[in-house]
């Protein structure tokens with residue numbers, strides 16, 4: 720089965736320590752309260768991809784945070800990986816100090832794809848990374864339904880490694896064909 724890795728923050732949800740935006744959900748992890756909004760279409764997207772891929776949620780957040788959030792979402796079929804699975808990298812310009820080495824999941828990079836709003840997570844395997852637009856709470860958004868369409872096409876390819884930079888435009892072409 721082909722493998723899909725999904726980032727959590729600003730890809731599927733937006734979490735803050737103070738309530739912001741429209742009706743954030745109040746949750747807690749390891750004794751701290753946080754507030755989360757779910758990206759429009761996320762639940763449908765997740766239920767869909769869980770049927771097709773072996774899925775891992777891979778966050779740079781703490782494991783307890785990921786688990787608490789997933790408890791709330793209550794969608795089966797996802798492995799949950801927090802910061803402990805990330806690899807620290809030395810950065811000097813304020814970028815994320817982590818990366819997500821896909822070889823921890825499989826040595827065969829033709830059968831795995833990662834979706835993340837931070838491209839530095841997949842600098843070592845650029846042909847495996849789909850960059851998604853950062854989401855911080857806007858309500859009217861079609862990115863995930865678009866992405867779902869692209870993944871449905873991608874999974875039919877022998878190798879999922881390719882240049883994904885124009886995935887949005889290519890999906891538009893697929894959809895209007």
Ligand SMILES: [Mg+2]
Pocket residue numbers: 726727728729730835836837
């Ligand atoms: Mg992110």
